[in-house]
Amino acid sequence: MTTATDPKELLRINSDLYLRENTEIQGDVLAGFKKDHMQLLFLRFEDQQMTRTWLKQLRPLIATTKQVATFNREFSKARSYSGGDDPRNLNALWYSISFTYHGLRFITGTNPLPATTDSSVDGPHKAFVQGPARRAEALGDTGPNHPHNWLFGNFGDGDIHAVLTLAADQATVLRATLGDVRQDLARARIVTIYEQEGATLEGARRGREHFGFKDGVSEPAIKHLDEPDSQNPVYEKGHPGTILINAGEFVVGLERERPHPLPYPEWATHGSFQVVRRLAQDVPGWWAGVAEQLKVLKEAKAAPDHATTEWLAARLVGRWRTGTPVAKCPHADMSYNAESSNDNDISFADDPEGTTTPLWSHLRKTNPRDGFPDERNPGKTLPDTRFNHRRIMRRGIPYGLPFDPSASALNGPDAPRGLVFVSYQADLFRQFEFIQKDWMNDEMFPKPNLNPQNDKKKPKPGESVTGADPVAGEETEVAWQRGNGQPPVKLRFSQFVRTEGAVYAFMPSISVLDQLAEGRMNTNMVVAGRTIFTVASFDHTERDSVDSGTVRLVLQRDGNLVVVDKQNRVRWAALRSASPAGDKTQARFEDGELFLIDPAKPQTKLWSSGTGGNPDAKLVVQMDGNVVIYKQGRAIWHTNTVGR
Template sequence: MATATTDPHNLFLREDAETQGDVLAGFKKDHMQLLFLRFEDQQPARTWLKQLRPLIATTKQVATFNKEFSRARSYSGGDDPKNLNALWYGISLTFEGLTFLAGHSPLPGVDGNSTDGPLKAFFEGPAKRAPALGDAGQNAPQNWLFGNFGDGRVHAVLTLAADQPHALRATLGDVRQDLARAKIVTVYEQEGATLEGPRRGREHFGFKDGVSEPAIKHLDEPDPENPVYEKGHPGTILVKPGEFVVGLERERPHPLPYPEWAQHGSFQVVRRLAQDVPGWWAGVAAQLKVLKEAKAAPPEATTEWLAARLVGRWRSGTPVAKCPHADMSYNAESSNDNLISFRDDPKGTTTPLWSHLRKTNPRDGFPVRDKEGEFHPDTKFNHRRIMRRGIPYGLPFDPSASALNGPDAPRGLVFVCYQADLFRQFEFIQRDWMNDETFPKPNPDTHHEQVDPGPFPTGSDPVAGEETVVRWERPQGGEPVALSFAQFVRTEGAVYAFAPSVSVIDQLAEGRMNTNMVVSGLTIFTVNSFDNTERDTVDSGTVRLFLRPDGNLVVIDNSNERILWAANTANPAGAKTQARFADGELFVCTVKEGNQIDQKLWTSGTAGKPEAKLVVQMDGNVVIYHRGEAIWHTDTALR
């Protein structure tokens, strides 16, 4: 019989009462308020969190409501049911916020000298990492309205989401009183609301938003004909839930030891992104003129035609890849279409390589092919996906209306996303895809090698990225055309936070936090890394499990650097040595070319238990647990 983790039709996550509701199920409300909070007094803050805990929405609650809402909407012919409403609460905590509540560091083994990764990104926060993410100049942290730094430091992000604005307003009044009693300072409040009328479901540039979001295995129902995709949503890929929730099944083995308190939680990114709407459309119109003067666009091409290519979709959401000549706004099926392939567009002559759609998810059009010369499948980048929960803020641009609709009025997107790995998901997309002007390089369909881009590379994302020059490829061939775009989206605030499980919220309200480090699945410890996904240390703050340069796997007391336990696998012959945790077994081996195991030098003897977890504990012991039972340990608890 298939287990819950292998049977795609087992929708066990719909009963998840541990993970907060916005992460997997999604609040999906028309009105949202984010309160960025700073704690002043530890005990009142803990009491406030304890009182808040029963209000926090879970995946089970939100998924059940969303299912009923969708069913009622289908019965009403597409209109929102007026008598089915909810108001949801969510809470996330920054590194500083967790430290304040617990009374000690939540990541005692992570510091400025540790290997870059999700825990270090969380530890440092977005302000310190801003230059690498393109947040410089007018986007720099000193210009932000809120963030994890200085006097504007944030300890928590409280999210309220509602169907009805009056319900949200009334609740906010009570929430503010509770915060005042708990001596909690509101650093900043950020409202968000779905745009009204024909703009509903769109962001301020005018394009349908959220079309490309992934579905989640064991929460969303798979298509019986093709279980890679969600039922009723062709092209919407089902991604394993561990890409969004720590401790669940992941797309590929990552050696990511996480603290115990992170299990069933998710790292959250919140960014206030201001949009220059008139500037963006003026920029598109100016570059269309450049294209026509270069005879690189058809005479009948309009500003809408070029804007669709910048986004990768028309305003309605219809993909340019399938409808390059005109929008199909009348076709709801087309506007929700995610079954998009770029295999036949390797140089980006239909959907440009630098379009927002391809920059944030290359799908099967990634220019590097496999050994057989085939393009990578559209599931190749499942481990890079993020779960976006954004909402617009501000009034739409309309120069004929009030001053709040004018060109200088505040408007933009409250960008919210969840992931298990800040470093390899959100930051990678922002740093290595959107803002990297060399990604992806043009690749002709006649051979496998990427070509020299010539005088200028692909360019950055012209919708949400930095100021850039992009490479326009002529469909008929010939010299590409350079198009210049200013930066039209500005970062005005950013926070990295963590949405803990319901159980951990209870623990934090009591001042408790378990910083045991947990390893599950396939994990590789190595001295000579094959790539940057591998590491050589798991550190609980008390002790660290460490593969030494000589190939010996040891447990070291952090207080005095004394070796408490050793596998005695030092390999003076100079062979490449690895320690691995796989199938419930911890072992040290030598490896051959291609990362293949050559010889096992030592083993814990616990193989055959894929659900087992390796835990480097706060007390100094290193233990392998299987279904709650200790099946191996180093006997190094510090007494």
């Protein structure tokens, strides 16, 4: 029997955690900067060559996953030795850089996504091209949230080209460095459109956002970066309930949770799509709104006499201020228990109506966990891993001074304060935007009867609805479920969080930064790893296909895999006629082999590229019209459709 201190076991664990040694992925994406002070500079380029020179000089300063992960482990170790205090002599300053669609186009002179236009089917590439301002209505950014009221964002003539982030342990170090950075930007004729500061709140508020609740408790862990629990390897060691998720949900080109294709341009390999949002918080308004609705509950005899505003506020969030989940401690906070403040081992399976943790709580709206019934097994619920492909990696930090009416004017009710929301994901459309539109702002999600189909039927007047997220969503009416067949109580919440700026950007790999500094960009479309093409996409939003802008590799409804050009002319076909399995046919790319199968007879291949045994190979749909399987840069199969 081996133990954690056994040298062989330690070697095995360390070799499995290979992402800790990654020098391609920028450091904030997976490892996380985790600094007390942060400054985001939203930039606009004016001179292409001077911008490339600036980027070439900046590139050595960009932090990698290996650098940040190594520092974070040393920092955590030193903190444990000091009894929980931050080590004074262990400090770092990290840089990261991301680019908008317009920024990539400017610096290279090339369209980074030539196949994507306004008429394209909605998806991750279209979201990136359009940006959050053009997609504001669908995201709930209307009224006071409208882009016209934003402090920054891609709208009008104020296109943002890049987001430069600096993060430091010490404010003095950050301020001194910013002076040099601003001079470098000026010399390169790069305009700073806006600067957004962020800082951890001090004292008892440390680690919390402005409403007073512990932040970042529910973040996922990463397979091959975070160590799994030896007893239950689905979860991170020492963090019960924190699910380990494939890094491909956050970094393009790595293994994903679902096998359906996520075609991406070659320049996106080992990069991540970034969302930045400035979210203003109305702190006194929120607490006043909670107190007002508590009165409604008590008048309806739907809350116990001892219930306080803290009691109701915890239900809006899904956790008490310390992070203790309401699902486990519905009556009172466990502020004395340090473990409960980091508890993610939460189940909603026994709370289908949301009588303990409301269905509309921020916790359930942003991560439903096991709160959905399994229609194939009555009485059972789906596992909490079902929504792994929807998770995002969030890096939020507060801005502004805390609300304190007895202090200065900057602590007053009208002073600027809120959260700098930063998230990373491999798919803007099916991750960040889906959570925002289909979960947080959808008044029918989840329904009291927990219908997993989540139809978009609007509620009728007087019909019981779940309501939007009352913490971070729009103005909403929610249904307080009392259970035992009693009618729900309607509660009304104003909008307490306003969007004041938003940007979609892409954080390239270190190698791609070098290419961008030389004005190069490879726009060929890539599929890697284990991939399954089907006639109907898994979320029914688009057909499974890979489009380079010149040709598309697509599985037709008759089950034939074909290459078609812009005029929809077939330039290559795997089969001479329709597949005998028809629309049940699957096209797969596994182990470096592209092949067709009938799922009912998986052992018999209907067609194959004959290139199996190459697990590191990738399938590339090229701008020149050819579809090629490459192994370590060498072509081992192709459709021979160059320029046809």
